[in-house]
Amino acid sequence: MIDAAVAELKELLGPRATDAMxxxxxxxxxxxxxxxxxxxxxxxxxxxxxxxxxxxISARFHVPIVPFGAGTSLEGHVQALRGGIxxxxxxxxRVVRISVDDLDATVEAGVTRLQLNxxxxxxGLMFPIDPGADATIGGMTATRASGTTAVRxxxxxxxxMGVTAVLADGRLVRMGTRARKSSAGYDxxxxxxxxxxxxxxITDVTVRLHPVPEAVAAAVCAFDSIKGAVDTVIATIQxxxxxxxxxxxxxVQMDAVNRYSKTSxxxxxxxxxxxxxxxxxxxxxxxxxxxxxxxxxxGRGFEWATRxxxxxxxxxxxxxxxxxxLALRPGCLSWATDVCVPISGLSDCILETKADHANxxxxxxxxxxxxxxxxxxxxxxxxxxxxxLAEARRLNERMVARALAMGGTCTGEHGVGYGKMKxxxxxxxxxxxxxxxxxxxxxxxxRMNPGKIVDI
Amino acid sequence: MIDAAVAELKELLGPRATDAMxxxxxxxxxxxxxxxxxxxxxxxxxxxxxxxxxxxISARFHVPIVPFGAGTSLEGHVQALRGGIxxxxxxxxRVVRISVDDLDATVEAGVTRLQLNxxxxxxGLMFPIDPGADATIGGMTATRASGTTAVRxxxxxxxxMGVTAVLADGRLVRMGTRARKSSAGYDxxxxxxxxxxxxxxITDVTVRLHPVPEAVAAAVCAFDSIKGAVDTVIATIQxxxxxxxxxxxxxVQMDAVNRYSKTSxxxxxxxxxxxxxxxxxxxxxxxxxxxxxxxxxxGRGFEWATRxxxxxxxxxxxxxxxxxxLALRPGCLSWATDVCVPISGLSDCILETKADHANxxxxxxxxxxxxxxxxxxxxxxxxxxxxxLAEARRLNERMVARALAMGGTCTGEHGVGYGKMKxxxxxxxxxxxxxxxxxxxxxxxxRMNPGKIVDI
Numbered sequence: 001m002i003d004a005a006v007a008e009l010k011e012l013l014g015p016r017a018t019d020a021m022x023x024x025x026x027x028x029x030x031x032x033x034x035x036x037x038x039x040x041x042x043x044x045x046x047x048x049x050x051x052x053x054x055x056x057i058s059a060r061f062h063v064p065i066v067p068f069g070a071g072t073s074l075e076g077h078v079q080a081l082r083g084g085i086x087x088x089x090x091x092x093x094r095v096v097r098i099s100v101d102d103l104d105a106t107v108e109a110g111v112t113r114l115q116l117n118x119x120x121x122x123x124g125l126m127f128p129i130d131p132g133a134d135a136t137i138g139g140m141t142a143t144r145a146s147g148t149t150a151v152r153x154x155x156x157x158x159x160x161m162g163v164t165a166v167l168a169d170g171r172l173v174r175m176g177t178r179a180r181k182s183s184a185g186y187d188x189x190x191x192x193x194x195x196x197x198x199x200x201x202i203t204d205v206t207v208r209l210h211p212v213p214e215a216v217a218a219a220v221c222a223f224d225s226i227k228g229a230v231d232t233v234i235a236t237i238q239x240x241x242x243x244x245x246x247x248x249x250x251x252v253q254m255d256a257v258n259r260y261s262k263t264s265x266x267x268x269x270x271x272x273x274x275x276x277x278x279x280x281x282x283x284x285x286x287x288x289x290x291x292x293x294x295x296x297x298x299g300r301g302f303e304w305a306t307r308x309x310x311x312x313x314x315x316x317x318x319x320x321x322x323x324x325x326l327a328l329r330p331g332c333l334s335w336a337t338d339v340c341v342p343i344s345g346l347s348d349c350i351l352e353t354k355a356d357h358a359n360x361x362x363x364x365x366x367x368x369x370x371x372x373x374x375x376x377x378x379x380x381x382x383x384x385x386x387x388x389l390a391e392a393r394r395l396n397e398r399m400v401a402r403a404l405a406m407g408g409t410c411t412g413e414h415g416v417g418y419g420k421m422k423x424x425x426x427x428x429x430x431x432x433x434x435x436x437x438x439x440x441x442x443x444x445x446x447r448m449n450p451g452k453i454v455d456i
Numbered sequence: 457m458i459d460a461a462v463a464e465l466k467e468l469l470g471p472r473a474t475d476a477m478x479x480x481x482x483x484x485x486x487x488x489x490x491x492x493x494x495x496x497x498x499x500x501x502x503x504x505x506x507x508x509x510x511x512x513i514s515a516r517f518h519v520p521i522v523p524f525g526a527g528t529s530l531e532g533h534v535q536a537l538r539g540g541i542x543x544x545x546x547x548x549x550r551v552v553r554i555s556v557d558d559l560d561a562t563v564e565a566g567v568t569r570l571q572l573n574x575x576x577x578x579x580g581l582m583f584p585i586d587p588g589a590d591a592t593i594g595g596m597t598a599t600r601a602s603g604t605t606a607v608r609x610x611x612x613x614x615x616x617m618g619v620t621a622v623l624a625d626g627r628l629v630r631m632g633t634r635a636r637k638s639s640a641g642y643d644x645x646x647x648x649x650x651x652x653x654x655x656x657x658i659t660d661v662t663v664r665l666h667p668v669p670e671a672v673a674a675a676v677c678a679f680d681s682i683k684g685a686v687d688t689v690i691a692t693i694q695x696x697x698x699x700x701x702x703x704x705x706x707x708v709q710m711d712a713v714n715r716y717s718k719t720s721x722x723x724x725x726x727x728x729x730x731x732x733x734x735x736x737x738x739x740x741x742x743x744x745x746x747x748x749x750x751x752x753x754x755g756r757g758f759e760w761a762t763r764x765x766x767x768x769x770x771x772x773x774x775x776x777x778x779x780x781x782l783a784l785r786p787g788c789l790s791w792a793t794d795v796c797v798p799i800s801g802l803s804d805c806i807l808e809t810k811a812d813h814a815n816x817x818x819x820x821x822x823x824x825x826x827x828x829x830x831x832x833x834x835x836x837x838x839x840x841x842x843x844x845l846a847e848a849r850r851l852n853e854r855m856v857a858r859a860l861a862m863g864g865t866c867t868g869e870h871g872v873g874y875g876k877m878k879x880x881x882x883x884x885x886x887x888x889x890x891x892x893x894x895x896x897x898x899x900x901x902x903r904m905n906p907g908k909i910v911d912i
Contacts, residue, residue, distance in 0.1 A: 101690050101800035102829075124694065144639045155637050157646070158614055173886045179796035180828045181611050182865035183600040183650055184883055185872055185909050186891045190613070190646035194639055211696030234557050238580065240667030240734055242698070278696055278745070282738055289734070340635035344557035372636045373558075409638035416641055424641055430629045434898070435642045441897035442890070453641050 002083065005061035006041045009085065012053055016044040016091075027066075027086045030073035031133075033335040033381070033389075034419055039066055039080035046091040048108075048164060048172060048203035055201065056170040058085055064450050065168075067197040069139025070112060074336050075417030077143065077196050081451040087201055089138055095119045096204065104161060104178060106206045109138025116207075125209040128153040128244075131413065132319060138202045143415040144194030148318070151237075151371030152244040152276065155413070156193055159208045163192050165200035168443040178206060191438070196415055197449035199442050213244070213276035215283040218311040219302045221273070221294050222266035226250065226354070228298030229269045230347035233370045235293045237343070241286050245274035245315075248370035250354065253321055256365055260324035261317040266300065271370065272318055274311075325365040325378045332362075333383040335392050337419075339403035340374040340412025349406060350375060353399050362388055364395075374412035401426070416453045424454070458539065461517035462497045465541065468509055472500040472547075483522075483542045486529035487589075489791040489837070489845075490875055495522055495536035502547040504564075504620060504628060504659035511657065512626040514541055520906050521624075523653040525595025526568060530792050531873030533599065533652050537907040543657055545594055551575045552660060560617060560634060562662045565594025572663075581665040584609040587869065588775060594658045599871040600650030604774070607693075607827030608700040608732065611869070612649055615664045619648050621656035624899040634662060647894070652871055653905035655898050669700070669732035671739040674767040675758045677729070677750050678722035682706070682810070684754030685725045686803035689826045691749045693799070697742050701730035703774055704826035706810065709781065712821055716780030717773040722756065727826065728774055730767075781821040781834045788818075789839040793852050793875075795859035796830040796868025805862060806831060809855050818844055820851075830868035857882070872909045880910070 009017035019041045028036035040063070045051045058065045064084030071078060080086055092108035095116060099105065100123050107116055112134045116127045131140060131147040139145070141163060146155035153159065162176025176182075176189035192199060223229040226248075233246055248271055249257065255267045273290060277283035291302045305311045317324075326334055341349045350366065357364045362382065368375030377399065379392040400410045400423050410416075410423035424432050435454045439446075446456050465473035475497045484492035496519070501507045514521045520540030527534060536542055548564035551572060555561065556579050563572055570590045572583045587596060587603040595601075597619060602611035609615065618632025632638075632645035648655060679685040682704075689702055704727055705713065711723045729746060733739035747758045761767045773780075782790055797805045806822065813820045818838065824831030833855065835848040856866045856879050866872075866879035880888050891910045895902075902912050 099798065099800060100694065102798040103693065104798070144637075144643075146637055150637060154614070157637070157643065158610070167890070171886050171889075173890055175884070175887050175890075177865045177883065178798040178863035179830075179859075179865040179868060180799070181600075181602055181606060181613070181796055181830060181868050183867045183869050183871040184865045184876070185650070185880055185888070186655075186894060187600075187613065187643075187646045187650055188884075188887055188890055190643045191894075194641070194643055199642075211694060213696065237559065238556065238667060240669065242734075278698075279741060282741065285735060285738065340637055342555065342558040342560070342634040343636070344555060374635075374637060403635075407634035409633045409635040409640045411639045412635060412637050413639050415639040420640070427633065427640055428631070428644075430627050431631055431644055432641070433627075434623070434629055434631075434644055437897040438642060438647075438894060441893040 001061040002040045002063050005057050005063050008057050009041055009043055009054065013043055013045065013050065018042055027068055027088060028079065030071050030076065030078050032074045032076055032419065033333055034076035034079060037079035037081050039086035040083045042086045042088055044088050044091050051087060051166045051201055051203050052170050052172050054085060054087060055166045058447055059169060062445065064447050065201060066449050067142065067201045069110065069136035070133060072133035072135050073143060073417060074414045075419035077415060077417040077452060081418065089136065092203060098123065100125060102178065103209045104206060105209055106204055107137050108204050109136060109202050111137050113137060113140065120209065124212055126212050127207060128210050129156060129159055137205050137207065141193055141202055141205050142196050146413045148245045148247055148369060150369060151246055152242060153210060157190060160189060160193050160205055161208060162189050162206040163202050164204045165192055165202045167200045168445065168448050176206065196417065196452050198439060198453050199448060215277045215280045216311065217275045217283045217287055218305040218314050219273045219287060220265060220270060220314060221299045221302050222268040222270045223300065224298035226269045226350050227347040229271050230370060231297045232271060232294045232299060234343055236290050237371060239289060241289050243273060243286065243290065243371065244276040245272065246371040247272040247318055248368040248375065249321065250366040252363060253325065253365040253367050256324040256328050257317050257321060260327045261320055263317055272314060321367050322378065325380060328363045329380040332380040335379040335381060336376055337396050338374060338376040338412050338414050339399055339408055339410060340372060341403050341406045341408030343373040345406035346370065346373050349402055352402055353377065356395055356398055360391065372412065418451050421453065457517040458496045458519050461513050461519050464513045465497055465499055465510065469499055469501065469506065474498055483524055483544060484535065486527050486532065486534050488530045488532055488875065489789055490532035490535060493535035493537050495542035496539045498542045498544055500544050500547050507543060507622045507657055507659050508626050508628050510541060510543060511622045514903055515625060518901065520903050521657060522905050523598065523657045525566065525592035526589060528589035528591050529599060529873060530870045531875035533871060533873040533908060537874065545592065548659060554579065556581060558634065559665045560662060561665055562660055563593050564660050565592060565658050567593050569593060569596065576665065580668055582668050583663060584666050585612060585615055593661050593663065597649055597658055597661050598652050602869045604701045604703055604825060606825060607702055608698060609666055613646060616645060616649050616661055617664060618645050618662040619658050620660045621648055621658045623656045624901065624904050632662065652873065652908050654895060654909050655904060671733045671736045672767065673731045673739045673743055674761040674770050675729045675743060676721060676726060676770060677755045677758050678724040678726045679756065680754035682725045682806050683803040685727050686826060687753045688727060688750045688755060690799055692746050693827060695745060697745050699729060699742065699746065699827065700732040701728065702827040703728040704824040704831065705777065706822040708819060709777055709821040709823050712780040712784050713773050713777060716783045717776055719773055728770060777823050778834065781836060784819045785836040788836040791835040791837060791848050792832055794830060794832040794868050794870045795855055795864055795866060796828060797859050797862045797864030799829040801862035802826065802829050805858055808858055809833065812851055812854055828868065874907050877909065
């Protein structure tokens, strides 16, 4: 069946459908520890109508579809576990519409977040969601991405107003409207946000935009303890300070940052802050309030970064934590995982997790979007060691179980892919069967990114 | 079948299952113009487990279930169109848990928003969503309610973290977690928010809470034109002023307010503002910025209300717009409808809608949550006149068509019920069939609030 499908795809798309080994290999993995799994063919459609035709061919020949954005996912989302057709959406890369009055934009799925922000220059608006990588808006929608600014601006859940998607049977369905709110029926948009390609292929996305803040300031503050840092975060949010970023890095991660970014921050639990406001005075008020909170909780004094280059240096260091971690053990295999807990449990969850990391044969870095109760650990493993891989698996399972016991989730922003499917029963119980019912209703043949989130 | 079901329900609940005519009549309608439709029996469970038992009886005898909160819905949501069992959730009225550290709370579905806010006294936190009526949190969740504060705090979509619901087959399913974000599978919570009882009966809800603002100010400003008022709203939001409420009332509505609330505001298009901030200075800065914007757009000067009693008077007048409208025509039948459009289209949509209202035999009031592009009109009809009812129907259809043509929605916050089902195809196209697929998957017998949102 696949050979006939490939032949039809080549007829439809010419050289934009290819089974060349290098292209298939490039599309066999994201940025995770999961082993690669190549599709049989990779397609590069340039319109939604071509996506429709590809999905119709998949339906006719019963072969799977795997959507592919920037390839930066962390839980095996793009692995073609059962072969089939990978749809690389990079050529659906038009910014369709920007409305300054309405603070929204519609982009094709392959537009990246930096590309969108470039298109927004001189409008006074920005798209603030920042998962780190320059991911595509379609991919960020499909994985319900968030990142450093979610504490202020929300996640893709809050910022996607609508999507257009191609369903398993080839129907092109527009979901949502450009109204900022609606009570008109089931929230199909939110169902597709985070569905990881398992319900359909997203071809365009309408997102909310936000005003570029009039004033921005950043600061860094080391703490005596993780608890002091987390208590500072809790008090900041309780006080209603509209902090734009509030990031926690542990001592191991700070050491890695210093080595990699040639900085000289204290090697201690550290909070990085960014404040956005409608005036310098408002930003200063926010920062002063947080500085007072921190000093009462073991903060060792703020280091300010109000000049653009100092802020850039600070956030550049934060953006590079993954590369800094990798540099701790050259040639290593990195396993990045994340959980998210109610913030009241965050310091216990982190401390117990770090206790697990004592006496390991490999380094583990920890960095968190502390304002959301979300943190990541990165295990830096010897790629030749099955023992280290097994140990990382055990650590990950213990951390997830701990987060779930606290009322949290097995992933705050990386998604399920196939790496975290085994935790869904523990997290959602009967809810997983409800998810299966929905999957069966919309993709009865299980052709849309099969083997991800739920199997039916 | 219904007789046998009623007998079993009485056995289960004793006097808390009743087919007394007065109780059935009380549960036959919300606050809408739609004709009443009484259930065969009304149940008052006091636990989620009793709801499970009731739904199991409904399954066994193939009779419909209609959930009932405060009975304040506007599109016929609670009408028992096909008879059956109404579940009044008023006795599921416990505030289960409040976490000050996590800024969240879990409440049973029958807890009202004022009851929750009372329970939050002295915590420094509040639940800001305010649809006007003292609705239940379960009902607000089921209809995706919002109201005056949505421009700042979002709608129930953004503020519900999780729900527990009883599905059609009696399964009790907990959806969502207490983590502030998650990428762990399909967003079942958001699917149930706005599902109006058609997918299951919500028994408890976990909501986000917000810090009570340190400083609050309010203001009122009359404008030369609707367009000047709406342009003020657009510029305010573009500038990033975090206004907490920004409400538009037309001249007819202002006249009604003056008569009803014994106030003496100008009879002209008017904006009501509320500002929340973390200091008096921040609130003053916001207000000064908006005052400048308004004065450039035909605003006739702000009237300030910083003292609590002045603010209360102002917002009391706003809260009473519905009663003020009713008082324009004593004994009338009121038909309240709403649409929501991209804000760039709001002034055109309102002006064209008001042009439709010229030379009508009945008054029409208009009030809007302008910051969201959402507005309501209230037709005040002679209950004996079929002509006036038909005219209101025609006006409503024209207004909805206008909103949809602008990329808006047929209802911003009132919901679909059965009053707006006929508009869903025009709004969602193929999406309605996707909604039907989901409904069929979760309620194959069409027993959960049948005849609402979609029929299968």
